[in-house]
Amino acid sequence: MTYTADPEALDRARALLAGHPVVDGHNDLPWALRMEAGYDLDRFDIATDQTGRLHTDLARLRAGGVGAQFWSVYVPSSLQGDSAVSATLEQIDCVHALAARYSGDLRLALTADDMEASWADGRIASLIGAEGGHSIASSLATLRGLYALGVRYMTLTHNDNVPWADSATDEPAANGLTRFGEEVVREMNRLGMLVDLSHVAADTMRDALRVTRAPVIFSHSSSRAVCDHPRNIPDDVLSLLPANGGLAMATFVPKFVLPEAIEWSRAADANMRANGLDHLDTSPEAMKVHQAFEADNPRPVATPATVADHLDHMREVAGIDHIGIGGDFDGTAFTPDGLDDVSTYPNLIAELFGRGWTEAELAKLTWGNAVRVLRSAEDAARELSRTEKPSIATLEQLDG
Numbered sequence: 001m002t003y004t005a006d007p008e009a010l011d012r013a014r015a016l017l018a019g020h021p022v023v024d025g026h027n028d029l030p031w032a033l034r035m036e037a038g039y040d041l042d043r044f045d046i047a048t049d050q051t052g053r054l055h056t057d058l059a060r061l062r063a064g065g066v067g068a069q070f071w072s073v074y075v076p077s078s079l080q081g082d083s084a085v086s087a088t089l090e091q092i093d094c095v096h097a098l099a100a101r102y103s104g105d106l107r108l109a110l111t112a113d114d115m116e117a118s119w120a121d122g123r124i125a126s127l128i129g130a131e132g133g134h135s136i137a138s139s140l141a142t143l144r145g146l147y148a149l150g151v152r153y154m155t156l157t158h159n160d161n162v163p164w165a166d167s168a169t170d171e172p173a174a175n176g177l178t179r180f181g182e183e184v185v186r187e188m189n190r191l192g193m194l195v196d197l198s199h200v201a202a203d204t205m206r207d208a209l210r211v212t213r214a215p216v217i218f219s220h221s222s223s224r225a226v227c228d229h230p231r232n233i234p235d236d237v238l239s240l241l242p243a244n245g246g247l248a249m250a251t252f253v254p255k256f257v258l259p260e261a262i263e264w265s266r267a268a269d270a271n272m273r274a275n276g277l278d279h280l281d282t283s284p285e286a287m288k289v290h291q292a293f294e295a296d297n298p299r300p301v302a303t304p305a306t307v308a309d310h311l312d313h314m315r316e317v318a319g320i321d322h323i324g325i326g327g328d329f330d331g332t333a334f335t336p337d338g339l340d341d342v343s344t345y346p347n348l349i350a351e352l353f354g355r356g357w358t359e360a361e362l363a364k365l366t367w368g369n370a371v372r373v374l375r376s377a378e379d380a381a382r383e384l385s386r387t388e389k390p391s392i393a394t395l396e397q398l399d400g
Contacts, residue, residue: 003303003338005350013349014065020363021067021119022345023370025219025249025326026129026198028072029056030094032330035283039094041101051341055329058105060343061124067367068115068125070153070219071095072331074132076280077160081137088135092128092149099126110150112375129196129219132158133165133184138395140187152374153194153217156184156204163395166201168230176203179398182211187391189214192381194374197221198231198251198326205237214380215245215373220326222250222310223317227259238314241322247373248318249326250310252339257307260300268293282333290333302336304344304351311365312355320361324369 005013029046032054037043044050050057061069073091075084099108107118109125118125128150135154136142146154156177157167164181166174174181185208188195195212197205198221208216224232233248241248251257255265269279271293277286314323329335329342338347349362357365 003336003347005304005338005347006354009350009353010346012353013346016349016359016362017065017346017366020367021065022325022366023068023070023115023125024066024329024342024345025070025217025324025370026072026131026251026331027056027069027327027329027342028074028331029054029329030071030091030098031074032282033094034091039090039097041097046098047102047105055335055341058102060341061105063343064341064345065366066124066342066345067119068109068127068370070127070129070326071098072129072131072219073135073151074130074158074331075135076278077132077134077158080134084132084134085137085142088130088146089149092146092151095126095128096150108150110152111378112371115371115374127152129153129155129194131155131196132199133162134158134160136184138163138180140184140391140393143184143187143193144191144390147191147193151193153196153219154188155196155198155219156181156200156208158199164399166204168199168201170201172201172203174204176201176207177211180393180395182207183391183393183398185211186213186388189377189380190384190388190390192378194377201230202234202237205233206240209237209240209244209246212244213384214377215247216241217246217373218248218326220249220251220253220328222257222307223313225317226310226313227257227262229256229262231256233314235317238317238322241318245322245373245376247322247324247369248314249324249370250307250314252302252307252327252329252336253332254300254302254306254334254336257310257336258300258302261302264297264300267297268299282330287333299334302339304336304338304348306336307339307348308351308355311352315361320364321369321372323365325365
């Protein structure tokens with residue numbers, strides 16, 4: 001199956017992205033480079049075509065109309081304590097190395113102004129997001145260290161709980177945020193680091209929205225009403241975003257957007273574990289196992305229309321000012337047909353044009369909303385830092 005967009009709508013999409021490029025909330029290229037090349041950028045040179053090896057390279061970012069990318073500095077929750085922190089530092093170093101090596105195309109961005117200046121200069125703003133609160137090892141000083149190195153959002157959990165927050169895909173332990181978890185949110189607000197609620201349990205989402213003094217984001221999550229997966233956002237949480245000022249960035253991962261893909265993905269993940277592999281592994285060896293399974297068990301295929309269904313619903317519930325895009329490229333084994341890599345964002349924009357979305361609405365979806373949210377977090381931090389000192393609270397002090 002090969003997706004084909006309406007040519008006229010595709011031309012309109014490319015024209016729109018030339019003026020209002022995509023800010024993508026989540027791309028796992030640094031982890032792919034760690035796993036596949038040990039960060040050897042000569043082996044996986046993204047200045048050359050990496051089709052078939054990666055979802056991402058510079059030419060395809062340009063073809064996709066990407067103006068800013070939050071690079072995920074993910075580490076698995078199997079790493080804990082100092083091991084998680086050091087691996088996160090290595091991931092951050094990778095993003096800095098990419099920006100230095102490809103300085104004609106990428107520019108490290110720390111602020112909303114940096115995002116706009118990068119795009120005006122013809123470069124892709126490179127921002128950093130840490131995926132999983134285990135990356136700070138329950139240390140607020142470590143959180144501040146990550147901010148100093150350029151991290152501008154942190155996802156409170158990944159697939160497993162942290163001692164102070166529940167994950168969407170683990171058994172409830174804290175029933176949301178603990179007292180220390182609330183302190184993490186407050187300290188992120190004081191710094192100007194966005195609180196990312198992708199991957200967290202619904203109760204954690206609600207607690208964070210209750211505590212935060214700045215807009216939150218969902219860097220790569222879609223609508224639970226459209227696809228009932230715990231990684232997605234319930235409507236009652238989406239409805240809180242206007243008052244908060246936050247942003248929900250729809251993901252492309254088929255098992256999160258296509259209901260028929262949920263059970264298939266569970267079986268595929270079980271097959272990976274039966275073969276001694278992690279279900280998140282996207283190495284060539286792992287993909288061979290996936291492909292053999294798929295040959296015997298045809299995979300339900302998502303398309304840009306599948307993702308557009310989520311965005312239609314999210315716009316209805318949260319409003320046009322509170323939605324964005326977070327593809328999760330290079331962090332998923334499978335992609336929708338027509339959203340195969342970072343060059344394909346125009347297909348989604350063309351689909352939305354075909355549904356009657358206006359240029360003004362799409363400009364907010366792609367660029368305007370994300371820039372506004374980061375700027376709002378910066379504004380909140382300036383105010384909070386006038387009256388609040390860096391927190392020295394510990395997990396033991398607050399949670400016992």
